Amino acid sequence: MAPLRELLPMAGHVRGKRSPVTCALKCDNACSKAICNTSSNSYFRDIVGTQLTRRAALGASAAGALAIAVTTAPSPSASSATAKGKSLAFKAIDPVHHEIDEFVVPNGYSWHPIVRWGDALFPDSEPFDPENQSVKKQRRQFGYNNDFLEIQVDRSGDGNRALLFANHEYSNDAIMYPDSMDEKTKRAISREAHGLTVVELERRNAKTPWAVDVNGANNRRFLIGTEYEFTGPAAGSDLLRTRDYPKGDKVQGTLGNCSGGLTPWGTLVSGEENFNSYFRAQGKSEADKRYGLTNDASAYGWEDDLQRFDTNKSGYGNEANRFGWIVEVDPRDPESTPLKHTSLGRFKHEGANITIAESGHAVAYMGDDEKFDYLYKFVSKGKYIEGDLPHNLTLLSEGDLFVAKFTGNSPKSEIDGSGAVPADGEFDGSGQWLPLITDGKSQVSGMAIDEVLVNTRLAADKVGPTKMDRCEDVEPNPVNGKIYVACTNNSDRGTDGKAAADEANPRTENRDGHIVELTERGGDHTGTEFDWSLLMVCGDPKQGDKTYFSGFPVDQVSPISCPDNVTFDSAGNLWISTDGAPDGIGYCDGLFKVTIEGKQRGRVEQFLSVPREGEVCGPLIHDDDKSAFVAVQHPGEDGSWANQHSQFPDFVDATDVDAGVAAMPRPSVVQVLRGKGKDNGKPPKKDSNGNNGNGRGNGNGRDN
Numbered sequence: 001m002a003p004l005r006e007l008l009p010m011a012g013h014v015r016g017k018r019s020p021v022t023c024a025l026k027c028d029n030a031c032s033k034a035i036c037n038t039s040s041n042s043y044f045r046d047i048v049g050t051q052l053t054r055r056a057a058l059g060a061s062a063a064g065a066l067a068i069a070v071t072t073a074p075s076p077s078a079s080s081a082t083a084k085g086k087s088l089a090f091k092a093i094d095p096v097h098h099e100i101d102e103f104v105v106p107n108g109y110s111w112h113p114i115v116r117w118g119d120a121l122f123p124d125s126e127p128f129d130p131e132n133q134s135v136k137k138q139r140r141q142f143g144y145n146n147d148f149l150e151i152q153v154d155r156s157g158d159g160n161r162a163l164l165f166a167n168h169e170y171s172n173d174a175i176m177y178p179d180s181m182d183e184k185t186k187r188a189i190s191r192e193a194h195g196l197t198v199v200e201l202e203r204r205n206a207k208t209p210w211a212v213d214v215n216g217a218n219n220r221r222f223l224i225g226t227e228y229e230f231t232g233p234a235a236g237s238d239l240l241r242t243r244d245y246p247k248g249d250k251v252q253g254t255l256g257n258c259s260g261g262l263t264p265w266g267t268l269v270s271g272e273e274n275f276n277s278y279f280r281a282q283g284k285s286e287a288d289k290r291y292g293l294t295n296d297a298s299a300y301g302w303e304d305d306l307q308r309f310d311t312n313k314s315g316y317g318n319e320a321n322r323f324g325w326i327v328e329v330d331p332r333d334p335e336s337t338p339l340k341h342t343s344l345g346r347f348k349h350e351g352a353n354i355t356i357a358e359s360g361h362a363v364a365y366m367g368d369d370e371k372f373d374y375l376y377k378f379v380s381k382g383k384y385i386e387g388d389l390p391h392n393l394t395l396l397s398e399g400d401l402f403v404a405k406f407t408g409n410s411p412k413s414e415i416d417g418s419g420a421v422p423a424d425g426e427f428d429g430s431g432q433w434l435p436l437i438t439d440g441k442s443q444v445s446g447m448a449i450d451e452v453l454v455n456t457r458l459a460a461d462k463v464g465p466t467k468m469d470r471c472e473d474v475e476p477n478p479v480n481g482k483i484y485v486a487c488t489n490n491s492d493r494g495t496d497g498k499a500a501a502d503e504a505n506p507r508t509e510n511r512d513g514h515i516v517e518l519t520e521r522g523g524d525h526t527g528t529e530f531d532w533s534l535l536m537v538c539g540d541p542k543q544g545d546k547t548y549f550s551g552f553p554v555d556q557v558s559p560i561s562c563p564d565n566v567t568f569d570s571a572g573n574l575w576i577s578t579d580g581a582p583d584g585i586g587y588c589d590g591l592f593k594v595t596i597e598g599k600q601r602g603r604v605e606q607f608l609s610v611p612r613e614g615e616v617c618g619p620l621i622h623d624d625d626k627s628a629f630v631a632v633q634h635p636g637e638d639g640s641w642a643n644q645h646s647q648f649p650d651f652v653d654a655t656d657v658d659a660g661v662a663a664m665p666r667p668s669v670v671q672v673l674r675g676k677g678k679d680n681g682k683p684p685k686k687d688s689n690g691n692n693g694n695g696r697g698n699g700n701g702r703d704n
Contacts (some may be wrong), residue, residue, distance in 0.1 A: 019613055019637045025170050025277070025299055035492060036292050037372040039461035087569045087593065088623050088674070092558055092605035098586035101646050103632070103670065104609040110677045111608075112209035113649040114164070114201065114629075116668040117144045119212060121199050121219050130664060131178055135188050139223055143168030144176065144193035145667045146631040148260035148270055148351060148565075149618030151201070151210070152331070153625075162201040162210060163218060163331050165268045166618070166631060166669060167257035168194050170277070171300075175639050175665065187305055195254060196222035196270060196338075198331045206625045209677045220334045224253040227337065228327065231397040233440070234342035237450035240322055243315025244308065251322040251340065258369065259351030259473050259565050259618070264362070264384060265392035267330050271349030273369055275323035278302060281311040290457045291348075292370075293320055321454050326352045326366070328396060330389075341396040344378045345436070345456035355476040356384045357525035362395040365483055367471025371490045372499055373457065374465045375404040375474065377433055379526045381440075398440070401452070402433035403465040406532060408503025417494050417501035417508030419537050419546030427503050427548070428533035431518070434463045435528075469493060469505045469513065473565045479572030480597070481523065484535070485516035486563040488579060504532065507546070512539040512561040515576070517596075535574070536594065536602060538563060550602030558606035560592050569621040572596065575607075577616035577630060589616045591630055608672060611648040611665075613637040618669075626674035636665035 090106040118128030125140040146166040154161040171190035200216025240248035260270035281293035303310035325340040347368040360383035366376045380399040408429040410422035435443040444459045452459040469490035494508035514537045521529040539545030540559035562580030574594040581587040590609045614635035636646030646665035
């Protein structure tokens with residue numbers, strides 16, 4: 001592997017607070033390379049027409065951001081029970097400068113790390129010692145760069161037990177290990193720092209923070225050598241066979257995991273996103289180019305250690321085809337085999353989020369996180385049966401796959417790329433779900449069903465969907481049933497002959513992103529027609545950006561850019577975590593609440609800010625416990641072992657020998673709790689490494 005600084009073509013080109021190191025390690029410098037989607041399908045068809053009525057979708061599942069009982073999956077009709085829920089009360093904080101190494105929360109709240117990179121997960125886990133880290137130690141510790149997060153509270157008892165699931169997207173060897181450690185050892189440890197984690201939590205009561213229970217019976221790490229089973233029509237396909245797995249039925253490991261979701265039956269799904277970063281390939285085929293696979297050395301250099309990461313090697317030509325899937329795990333069965341579902345297609349999955357239609361079918365919404373790629377939907381063949389886990393575990397194995405085409409209702413002349421709102425006062429229109437697979441058959445001319453599923457991008461290109469501005473998290477709202485799509489950004493929109501601005505992606509060089517609100521026609525999640533509007537067009541109005549917040553006064557919103565992950569509180573308000581600051585402004589990333597109903601619709605309020613060079617991932621709102629949770633990824637990303645840029649979450653001085661922790665950044669899961677997080681003045685419980693909980697009190701609040 002080349003020195004990290006030689007892998008930074010985005011240095012000097014990133015905007016806001018985005019790090020060129022993140023670009024190199026997380027997405028293989030995608031913005032500096034040729035656009036993967038050069039297909040000539042119709043980008044977007046603007047028409048003049050009558051504004052369509054948007055109908056509230058019905059039958060949404062209560063799964064998603066809301067905590068569920070560990071023993072019982074939520075009912076598909078549970079949305080009515082949450083409609084009168086209450087949101088967290090707070091006064092919005094000011095944006096925080098990008099060089100500030102603090103975790104900032106509103107006055108009246110405190111923050112508490114639940115689990116950090118290197119923390120013990122089992123009774124035999126060795127204490128975290130970054131100067132002497134090893135493969136053996138990392139296998140029994142929490143992984144690096146946690147992204148998707150779910151915490152399922154057991155409401156069947158006293159409510160003081162829970163199950164945490166997190167995935168680990170990528171690693172940064174430059175700040176994780178001493179310079180004296182040899183590169184091969186670094187790579188080996190980092191492979192084990194990827195994957196997934198399930199760990200049990202405990203607390204004294206709802207006023208105190210959660211802590212890891214290393215004795216939890218369900219604690220588990222999913223490692224680079226963990227076997228996953230393929231399901232669905234492509235399982236066993238010639239396109240998935242390798243020297244190690246000649247039947248094409250299994251694969252070792254999961255890579256590039258980004259967002260995910262909680263299924264209505266209580267399992268977890270996670271999306272394999274930028275898997276191309278891990279492979280060296282010939283890079284000549286249409287499929288290789290479409291998925292960003294090249295013959296350059298990979299970002300991580302794992303091909304120097306394991307032949308399977310070089311698809312030029314004999315017997316490994318299909319290895320990269322075995323990544324880019326939706327993974328499902330049963331967190332309550334530590335002996336279960338995790339699954340990779342081919343029925344949901346292969347692309348750079350941000351994640352998948354599932355609701356149950358009125359018909360009983362499971363419907364998964366998914367975004368392909370690449371410039372000019374697409375929005376997808378899967379509808380299961382089978383129907384959900386409450387309480388029947390073995391049956392429900394088959395729902396993602398067979399069904400219909402669709403890709404979205406958006407049509408605007410404003411004259412093309414009114415969509416000029418500036419982001420100016422059309423004459424009718426909003427960006428909106430109708431859409432179609434175009435079939436790729438229905439009734440177990442390919443609907444794409446010239447492609448067999450396994451070809452559609454393994455090379456889904458190529459299949460979608462042929463049917464003419466809308467090229468979007470990086471669909472990241474896509475989630476159904478458990479209260480109003482609408483679908484919310486976070487389009488993070490696309491600085492190439494409308495440049496150098498690339499797809500022009502359209503009503504669903506209305507800005508040229510869209511650096512700040514936007515949110516699409518999609519309503520299935522007639523409330524039918526299994527249908528093929530929908531209505532849509534833009535909830536917001538992001539940016540900082542005070543800097544003169546053309547923004548839109550559903551008519552809410554732009555001078556009364558918190559500036560927001562690059563929406564990434566979304567979730568909901570029990571009142572149905574949208575919460576957005578960001579991966580980038582408004583163009584040209586160096587703010588730290590944050591978590592934001594957006595009101596979506598009533599006179600306050602479109603109001604954006606910043607709830608928290610993460611430390612220097614970090615990103616907010618996996619937001620959760622447990623408003624019944626007056627808590628919010630985030631996964632803080634890549635704090636101090638631009639540093640080095642000798643010059644660390646962050647001390648989050650421990651904030652210990654290098655000379656503080658009593659702290660027992662190096663002064664270095666550690667990606668962590670954090671709980672933000674109303675109050676100080678203490679129980680009658682008792683000291684916080686010590687964690688698995690013998691450190692106190694590091695709760696930060698009200699002094700971190702910043703008022704507007």
